[in-house]
Structures are given as structure tokens and as C-alpha cells.
Amino acid sequence: MAILPIAKIGNPVLRKIANPVPLEVINTPAFQQFIDDMFETMYENDGIGLAAPQVSRSEQLVVMGCDGDSGFPETVLINPKIVFYGPDQVEMWEGCLSVDGLRGKVTRPSSVRVQTLDRDGKALDFEVTGLYGVCIQHEMDHLLGKVFLDRMDGMSTLTQLQEFESYWKEESATVI
Ligand code: GNR
Ligand code: NI
Numbered sequence: 001m002a003i004l005p006i007a008k009i010g011n012p013v014l015r016k017i018a019n020p021v022p023l024e025v026i027n028t029p030a031f032q033q034f035i036d037d038m039f040e041t042m043y044e045n046d047g048i049g050l051a052a053p054q055v056s057r058s059e060q061l062v063v064m065g066c067d068g069d070s071g072f073p074e075t076v077l078i079n080p081k082i083v084f085y086g087p088d089q090v091e092m093w094e095g096c097l098s099v100d101g102l103r104g105k106v107t108r109p110s111s112v113r114v115q116t117l118d119r120d121g122k123a124l125d126f127e128v129t130g131l132y133g134v135c136i137q138h139e140m141d142h143l144l145g146k147v148f149l150d151r152m153d154g155m156s157t158l159t160q161l162q163e164f165e166s167y168w169k170e171e172s173a174t175v176i
Helices: 029-044 130-143 161-168
Strands: 049-051 061-066 072-085 089-096 099-109 111-117 123-129
Touching: 029 049, 029 061, 049 130, 061 130, 072 123, 072 130, 089 130, 089 161, 099 130, 099 161, 111 130, 123 130
Parallel strands: none
Antiparallel strands: 049 061, 061 072, 072 111, 089 099, 111 123
16 A cells, blocks of 8 residues: 655646556556555545546546545546536535645536446446535546636635635535
């Protein structure tokens, strides 16, 4: 197991389009170890999701997981695609391990249908809503070279963490 260094905004790897993972790679010990390292790195940094470009690997791999009321199960996405966006929108405060100390409000579709491979290379097709849906969209944006700042309507809700705790945590629908 290993905790991997997180690429921060300004690192060009965060702006690249990630490469698909070749099917024959998924079941190799090295790739399975990398998935475990991604989970360890995500938990060490108190994140609820982590995309491979954030650890400087430009590959279409995401790990996610969140305990608690609005939480969701541990999830691995390999070569994921969003095949349907629901009609409704949801606004949520977002943060990013690659954008230290900032929060901002982002409006996104409230439900998405995802087709992906899991960590065994098995095809999955499911629909997600709530924090799970928002997090999936945030992570899949990383595979496109996008961060949540790019998805904000403007910079007027951009907030330093300390000010977020003072002024916005209560009204925030989610736990970051
Ligand atoms: O830990 C994270 N919290 C979070 C909160 C709201 C919306 C998205 C996220 S993802 C983020 C971890 C991260 O940067 N993943 O790429
Ligand atoms: Ni992020």
C-alpha cells in the first residue's frame, strides 16, 4: 500500500484528457495495487472521490466512497461514460483535493446514468442521484481535464475554507 502525492491546480496533468485503460491491464496485480493505493490516498486526504489524473496518472480510473447519511458505497469506475442526464438540476458546494482550501457552488444535473467497468472489468450500468451523482460528475470531469472551478456559473461563491466554516456550512446541503 502507498499514499500517492496529489497533483494540484496548475499541474498540466489535471488538464489532459485521460487515456482509456486497456482491458487486459485491469486484472494485473500492478493495476489492482494501484486501485488500492488510490483508495488509501483518498481516505488519507479525507476525500470522497479521487480520479487517477489527481495522482499524476492520465488514465480513466476513479475511486469513490463516503460514509454517513448522504454517503454512498465504495465504487471503482474504469472507462466510465455518462449515457443520460436527468432533467433536474441540483446546486451543491464542492471542494477538490487538487484545489486546496477552496469551496464553490456548482449546479449540475441531479441524476445521471453511468456505464462503466468495475475493478474486475465487469460492465455495470446504473443511475445515481444526490451526493453520489454529483461526486461521479466531479470525478468524471477530472478525466476530461476539468475541475469544479470550470463548472461554476461565476466566481461569486468562491469561498476560503475558514470562511465557509463560519458563514456557509449550515446552509450547505452536503458534508465535504
Ligand atoms: O472530497 C471531495 N469532496 C467533494 C465534495 C463535493 C463535491 C465533490 C467532491 S469530490 C472531492 C475529492 C476530489 O477532489 N475528487 O476529485
Ligand atoms: Ni476533485
